[in-house]
Amino acid sequence: MRRLTQRLANATLVLLVALAATGATALTLTVPVRALADEGATQVYSAAQAPELSAQAAFLYDRTTGTVLLDKNAGERHYPASMTKVMTALVALEHANLTDEVTVEQADLDMITADSSNAGLRAGETLMVENLLACLLLPSGNESAYVLARHVAGDYQAFVDMMNSRAAELGCTGTHFVNPCGLHDDDHYTTAHDMALILSEAEKSADFVRISGSATWDLPETSMNPARTLKNTDLLVNPESNLYMDAVTCGKTGYTGDAGRCLAAGASKDGLDVVGVVMAAPESEGSTAAISNMHDLLSWGLSAWQTTSIVNAGDVLGTSAVRLSKDGEKLNVSAADAITATLPVGTTEDDLDVAFSWQGPLTAPVEAGQPLGTAAVSFQGRELATIGAVAAFGMRLSIPAFVMDWLSDPIHMVIVVVALVALFVLVGLLASRGSRRRQRDLRREHDRRRAQAAGRRVGAHYATPRKKR
Known part of the structure; x- marks a missing residue:
């Protein structure tokens, strides 16, 4: 009977380890602590299962x-x-x-x-x-x-x-x-x-x-x-x-x-x-x-x-969408600070929930290390800390994408149309003014030449004859 009990205990332990390895019990990972010689088994503890105490x-x-x-x-x-x-x-x-x-x-x-x-x-x-x-x-x-x-x-x-x-x-x-x-x-x-x-x-x-x-x-x-x-x-x-x-x-x-x-x-x-x-x-x-x-x-x-540094400065907390970038549409967001927390043994960063302070995508350009806002880090509904969030790398601005985005705004489109109309009107006015100026200059040149020609005729009429010797 004792040997059978030992075999069952060993089988149970193997099953627990296998479940932990597959991630099935990631949040309530149990670990062997001390042997109970009188029971021939290994005592295991889970953060999810508190001990039953007789104290009030x-x-x-x-x-x-x-x-x-x-x-x-x-x-x-x-x-x-x-x-x-x-x-x-x-x-x-x-x-x-x-x-x-x-x-x-x-x-x-x-x-x-x-x-x-x-x-x-x-x-x-x-x-x-x-x-x-x-x-x-x-x-x-x-x-x-x-x-x-x-x-x-x-x-x-x-x-x-x-x-x-x-x-x-x-x-x-x-x-x-x-x-x-x-x-x-x-x-x-x-x-x-x-x-x-x-x-x-x-x-x-x-x-x-x-x-x-x-x-x-x-x-x-x-x-x-x-x-x-x-x-x-x-x-x-x-x-x-x-x-x-x-x-x-x-x-x-x-x-x-x-x-x-x-x-x-x-x-x-x-x-x-x-x-x-x-x-x-x-x-x-x-x-x-x-x-x-x-x-x-x-x-x-x-x-x-365990009390551990569950997040270190520089660790990637998640990603954020980025608009108008020539380097892609996703940006890694890193922790600016570390977080020390008391959590169940076996807890990893993958078990944490992160909420960024900004809504929607970021807009390029973004520089590496640029502060983006804050990140509220929690575990199973319990907030651990709120820390700074920074860009893990830079994202350059795409000029064509920026222009198209700017034009996609109806107000901006109205501004462009009005500007173009004003430009065309201005060009027309300038062209008209130039044409009138040229016509005026031609008339003036024509009048000047007529005046010069008339002066020569008058001068010839009143010219003094030469004396004969």
């Missing part, structure tokens, strides 16, 4: 392009539990130095409940902010949240105000914090979408990524505690876990009875930089419910999608 809300998007890959009730409000600590860490990193030394006070410990997650901090011991952040993010120490809040703002209420202000700055519209650690409160909530914005901002800090992405953290000895090693509650960053993913760079778990299992995580692979959030995963699936959901979500996202 989930969100996955690419940080580079802002492309949303999955949205499952991402705008619904849910309790974030200890995912709250991502915002706590963000505000602390923005307002404190890693080398600041802070002494734990009893008031910090009084703020947490007996069943809260903690890092084992004791009143009177002094730690650097860097180590307090490790206590906050790895074992999810609630007391560390209050220590950091007091250090940054003087008291935790003022710190919470800073958290809410920062959330508003990031564009979070469904978020409100009441405390810095995530203990349940009906007025303490966020959304999967907002939590992704917060984690994405925190990822801009290399220190946040370094600390929250560590599987373990060596905490030095203090006056109240021996040296010890902290362990991260997020199994995705633990190489010894069967849920480990080397693409995961950072994250934060969360859990309360009201919130369910939650997780926010960042991951990067082959140019794809994603942030994922799952909220309210059912506790009935065990303590790793959110982690398993995230594993499926990231496996799909990182395998079925």
Whole structure:
């Protein structure tokens, strides 16, 4: 039976590859990702088929392009539990130095409940902010949240105000914090979408990524505690876990009875930089419910999608008709700019739709590289970008074609007829005027000659005779 299952799996894989090669599945190309040894088959992912998640809300998007890959009730409000600590860490990193030394006070410990997650901090011991952040993010120490809040703002209420202000700055519209650690409160909530914005901002800090992405953290000895090693509650960053993913760079778990299992995580692979959030995963699936959901979500996202330069400057986007050219009737139109987009694996330029900003054909002459307008590039109805469009080569003007085109306009034809009539009239007038002038000149010449002849006759009549000697 096992051998038969293997043969069927292999046949299925061959069929998928063959379909991809013929272009039958160009837009939903699937790729092998990881072997499921217990099933004896190869897991494949398609961008068109999102994973089925048990979490009530989930969100996955690419940080580079802002492309949303999955949205499952991402705008619904849910309790974030200890995912709250991502915002706590963000505000602390923005307002404190890693080398600041802070002494734990009893008031910090009084703020947490007996069943809260903690890092084992004791009143009177002094730690650097860097180590307090490790206590906050790895074992999810609630007391560390209050220590950091007091250090940054003087008291935790003022710190919470800073958290809410920062959330508003990031564009979070469904978020409100009441405390810095995530203990349940009906007025303490966020959304999967907002939590992704917060984690994405925190990822801009290399220190946040370094600390929250560590599987373990060596905490030095203090006056109240021996040296010890902290362990991260997020199994995705633990190489010894069967849920480990080397693409995961950072994250934060969360859990309360009201919130369910939650997780926010960042991951990067082959140019794809994603942030994922799952909220309210059912506790009935065990303590790793959110982690398993995230594993499926990231496996799909990182395998079925790609962030790539789908269009480069100089690439031919299409053709445009050209009038009055002696070099042909079609002109290649090239991209003036590049387009980086997040698209299903296997997508090519042939899968893109391009709409030029001009209507109808262009008119020669056109020079190579001449700006023609813009090109709106889209994929399956989603606009990717609008970029400049230029002529890929030059097109010379045909003078005969230009003349015939000009004459094809009735107005131009009327102008030509009127001009010709005017020309003929002018020529006639000039000819008539020349004829009259010649006749006048002839008459004048005739009169002059007659006058000269008459003068000679008169002169002869009155001539004085010569005297004889």
